[in-house]
Amino acid sequence: MNIKQASDASGISSRNIRYYEQAGLLCPARDPQNDYRTYTEQDIRTLKLIRMLRMLGVPLEEIRPILQGEVPLYRAAEQQAQRLQQQAQELEAARRFCCQLQENHTETASLDVDACLAHMQTTAADGWFTGWLRDYRTMTRAEHRYSFTFTPDLPVTTPAEFTDALFAYAKEQNLNLVVTKEGMVPHFTIDGVEYRAIRRYYPFRGIPTARIRCVLCDPDFSPAQTSLRMQFMRLIHYAAPALAATAVALLFLIPRGLLTTWWGLLLLVGCIAAGICSAWYNTHLFYNDKDHQPHYR
Structure with missing residues (x-):
């Protein structure tokens, strides 16, 4: 078949087929009568394999040894999986940084570019816990900026x-x-x-x-407008006193079998109420005291 038919069969444009030939990934035979390229079923399979590897993001220089049998496909797939994992971590870090710029309503004129570049260059690969910790810090910065x-x-x-x-x-x-x-x-x-x-x-x-x-005063900025993940962290942050008081009460009452008594339940309710009052008091009055400078940028 000719190059147009090969393009239709493989899903690769004629221009890219010629590029792969120049890169040494494909060597179709030539018609001795007119010197036109002729593509076999094996060539079409090779083109489809190249297309699959390119869709996986495998660099061209790594595809050649795969096609030549110098590198097993499973080994190349393992290396590419590691590369994609690293890229995913970098993209996630970039996404979180974009969310920080959005949630803080950062303007170009007030942006500390040097600090941002230093932060982006020194950001290590984040694990699950580190990602939640960083998002929690982002939430607290947004709260400090809001009030x-x-x-x-x-x-x-x-x-x-x-x-x-x-x-x-x-x-x-x-x-x-x-x-x-x-x-x-x-x-x-x-x-x-x-x-x-x-x-x-x-x-x-x-x-x-x-x-x-x-x-x-900005009406477009509100903690309620943040993502569900940030709202959950905000709820946990403000509910920490109530949760702590409840945990202490349960640790005291359950081992002694007092949770079934009326005064034990009353003590538990009192601890929860005290925790809620403490959370409200902290939220509205002492969330960001003058000893801690709020984050405006």
């Missing part, structure tokens, strides 16, 4: 005192903070990212203490 809290050194009773408290926090954390709207619910920016601040008083050792919570 953070701090305790001002002085009472905040007027808009001027509120502004002073924000500037004092920015100075302590070395942040580029600009107040765009003064008041008891002021708006401000940090490196161009807009936040609003809310002041509330909570008792600390019997003394009313001001607590300022800052929340991102």
